Amino acid sequence: MKEKKNSSKMAVCLLLLSAVIIIALMVGSYHISPVQVIQTLLGNGNKLQNFTIFQIRLPRVVLAVIVASALGVSGGILQGITRNPLAEPGMIGINAGAALFVVLWIWAGTTDYYSTLPLFTVLGMPLLAITGSLLSVGLIYLLSSKGGIRPVRFILTGIGVNGGILAVITFYQLSMSKGDYNQVLTWTNGSLWGSSWNYILLTAPLVILLIGAVLFRSKNLDVLALGDELAAGVGLSVAKERLLFLLFATFLAALATSVAGSIAFLGLLGPQIAKKLTGPAHGKMLPMAALISSILLVGADVIAKNLFSPIEIPVGIVVSIVGVPYFIYLMIKER
Amino acid sequence: MKRNTIILTAAGVLLLFAGMILSVHIGAKNIPVSEIYRAFFHYDDSLNAKLIREVRLPRMFLAILVGGMLSLAGTMMQGIMRNPIAEPSVMGVTQGATLAVSIAAVSSFVSGVYGNFFMALLGAAGSGMLILIFTMGKASNQSISRILLAGTALSTFFLSLASVVALLGNRSQELAFWVAGGLRQAGWVQVGIVASAGGFFSILAFASAAKINIISLGDDAAAGLGISPERVKLRIILYLVPICGVCVAAAGNIGYLGLFVPHIIRKLTGNDYRRLMPLSFLYGSTILLLADIAARTISAPYELPVGLFTACMGVPVFLMLVRKEKR
Numbered sequence: 307m308k309e310k311k312n313s314s315k316m317a318v319c320l321l322l323l324s325a326v327i328i329i330a331l332m333v334g335s336y337h338i339s340p341v342q343v344i345q346t347l348l349g350n351g352n353k354l355q356n357f358t359i360f361q362i363r364l365p366r367v368v369l370a371v372i373v374a375s376a377l378g379v380s381g382g383i384l385q386g387i388t389r390n391p392l393a394e395p396g397m398i399g400i401n402a403g404a405a406l407f408v409v410l411w412i413w414a415g416t417t418d419y420y421s422t423l424p425l426f427t428v429l430g431m432p433l434l435a436i437t438g439s440l441l442s443v444g445l446i447y448l449l450s451s452k453g454g455i456r457p458v459r460f461i462l463t464g465i466g467v468n469g470g471i472l473a474v475i476t477f478y479q480l481s482m483s484k485g486d487y488n489q490v491l492t493w494t495n496g497s498l499w500g501s502s503w504n505y506i507l508l509t510a511p512l513v514i515l516l517i518g519a520v521l522f523r524s525k526n527l528d529v530l531a532l533g534d535e536l537a538a539g540v541g542l543s544v545a546k547e548r549l550l551f552l553l554f555a556t557f558l559a560a561l562a563t564s565v566a567g568s569i570a571f572l573g574l575l576g577p578q579i580a581k582k583l584t585g586p587a588h589g590k591m592l593p594m595a596a597l598i599s600s601i602l603l604v605g606a607d608v609i610a611k612n613l614f615s616p617i618e619i620p621v622g623i624v625v626s627i628v629g630v631p632y633f634i635y636l637m638i639k640e641r
Numbered sequence: 642m643k644r645n646t647i648i649l650t651a652a653g654v655l656l657l658f659a660g661m662i663l664s665v666h667i668g669a670k671n672i673p674v675s676e677i678y679r680a681f682f683h684y685d686d687s688l689n690a691k692l693i694r695e696v697r698l699p700r701m702f703l704a705i706l707v708g709g710m711l712s713l714a715g716t717m718m719q720g721i722m723r724n725p726i727a728e729p730s731v732m733g734v735t736q737g738a739t740l741a742v743s744i745a746a747v748s749s750f751v752s753g754v755y756g757n758f759f760m761a762l763l764g765a766a767g768s769g770m771l772i773l774i775f776t777m778g779k780a781s782n783q784s785i786s787r788i789l790l791a792g793t794a795l796s797t798f799f800l801s802l803a804s805v806v807a808l809l810g811n812r813s814q815e816l817a818f819w820v821a822g823g824l825r826q827a828g829w830v831q832v833g834i835v836a837s838a839g840g841f842f843s844i845l846a847f848a849s850a851a852k853i854n855i856i857s858l859g860d861d862a863a864a865g866l867g868i869s870p871e872r873v874k875l876r877i878i879l880y881l882v883p884i885c886g887v888c889v890a891a892a893g894n895i896g897y898l899g900l901f902v903p904h905i906i907r908k909l910t911g912n913d914y915r916r917l918m919p920l921s922f923l924y925g926s927t928i929l930l931l932a933d934i935a936a937r938t939i940s941a942p943y944e945l946p947v948g949l950f951t952a953c954m955g956v957p958v959f960l961m962l963v964r965k966e967k968r
Binding site: 392397449450452459461462463465466467468469470473474476477479480481487491495570571614617619620622623626627630631633634637638 | 731771774787789790791793794795797798801802804805808809813814817818820821896897943945946948949952953956959960963964
């Protein structure tokens with residue numbers, strides 16, 4: 307009975323996602339009707355429609371789904387291992403570390419990455435971002451470990467490290483030319499601006515692989531979420547498992563950041579809503595979180611792209627404008 | 642303890658005085674000290690004298706006032722929240738003011754120096770209200786993680802909105818300068834407003850030091866002594882809002898200063914807010930004055946954001962405080 311209810315919820319969410327995706331493919335400076343969108347997807351579009359959808363809008367939507375799934379699962383893992391419903395990769399410095407490295411990279415003079423996208427840049431950005439976020443997680447880990455990692459201390463240290471990294475980013479941002487600066491701003495606040503099939507080919511397999519690995523071990527995550535004593539009592543090597551999941555969460559957040567900048571609060575919202583729908587078991591909750599985050603991000607991107615057209619605002623800002631009131635609501639409710 | 646305080650005060654005053662002279666002396670053009678003396682007592686129309694009167698002096702005074710007031714605000718916040726990590730920029734109050742200022746910068750219905758001040762006050766009041774909601778709860782709810790998460794979320798929110806406003810008005814880089822903090826806009830008007838409005842509420846705040854002492858013992862102890870903790874907290878937050886507002890309007894977002902200055906002073910003189918608050922003011926002034934000199938000179942002729950220096954000093958203290966957390 308319960309199983310059936312869950313799968314029907316999943317189906318509803320999938321329907322919602324396809325609806326948002328179709329809207330995302332429809333709207334823009336060249337409007338395409340829903341029927342035409344479906345026809346084009348089935349291979350019956352004219353030249354202009356084919357180009358708009360397959361070369362411009364579809365990569366962006368697919369990238370949004372990949373990024374959102376990665377961030378949603380990453381947030382879900384972090385909330386599990388820290389046992390704090392408010393933990394989120396953006397707030398505890400994982401995204402900032404990745405962002406710092408990419409900002410340094412842009413600052414060092416590779417400014418043409420928006421226009422030409424040479425292969426090296428395409429490969430280099432994710433690697434760089436992953437290096438950056440691993441370093442920042444390593445730093446947070448070192449600073450907060452004192453006879454083992456306490457979840458709360460980990461989060462708070464993350465917030466501090468985040469603040470420090472953001473100050474350094476600001477420093478580099480300010481010495482850029484106005485054009486570069488606006489690009490970096492769009493980037494540090496999260497944007498799907500530079501989406502292309504190249505990025506998707508690179509990130510999609512990795513993200514799917516990582517999410518698969520997390521789901522495969524999701525039972526251990528359930529046990530960790532019960533608390534250290536209980537987990538140790540069941541015979542789980544708490545420190546090792548926590549580190550492993552932390553690495554998974556970091557890699558996922560880093561991959562997302564490398565292609566879409568730092569999108570805050572998505573990793574908070576997705577898992578939160580998913581938990582309400584499916585209950586706390588991570589095996590069911592994490593896929594749902596990926597799905598919900600995707601709906602949110604694709605929707606937010608439609609708003610970011612079209613609300614003030616032709617000016618595009620960073621999609622991460624749209625997400626935080628929706629996410630923060632919800633966050634505050636959670637905080638007030640929690641007392 | 643008493644001797645400590647005297648030594649600390651004397652050292653602070655000396656440092657501040659040295660900083661004041663340095664601040665007028667150092668710049669794109671180093672002005673000899675004898676000329677500084679002349680500009681005060683034998684004023685003529687020479688370029689140096691004008692430079693001192695119109696540029697260097699207001700900037701020096703603004704650094705002193707803003708640095709002192711931000712540290713004072715941090716000290717009071719830590720006192721009423723009984724939380725060593727509370728601080729205007731960590732709690733999102735300065736970011737609320739930043740949002741309001743960015744709205745003022747791109748819109749036409751408020752403008753000029755007074756418009757900026759008015760909007761900053763409005764923004765600080767808005768974010769101050771939200772802090773009020775979070776702090777008025779039971780003491781058990783005021784764990785560091787809770788307050789911090791709330792503050793972080795609020796600051797992200799306000800800065801996101803400010804970024805949208807700035808992007809739409811094509812002013813985003815100016816906004817970034819604002820967010821990074823700096824005293825480039827210092828003039829006598831700014832000094833006047835900060836000194837009068839901020840000064841008024843700072844004096845009221847100093848007068849409440851004894852009350853904060855009692856509040857910082859705990860709500861029950863305060864109630865036992867016949868003081869309503871809620872009323873005192875409310876009053877202190879009402880003082881905090883205009884102080885933070887004028888500081889942001891005049892100098893942007895200078896983070897972490899209010900976090901580490903009171904923390905260090907607390908280590909040296911203890912928890913008596915009647916000593917803690919004036920000393921924090923003194924050292925906040927001195928540190929911001931010196932940081933501003935560094936910001937102007939390190940990569941001259943470019944100016945570095947002074948908030949970078951305060952963050953460099955504040956973040957390590959922040960991390961240390963977190964490390965000491967029991968949980």
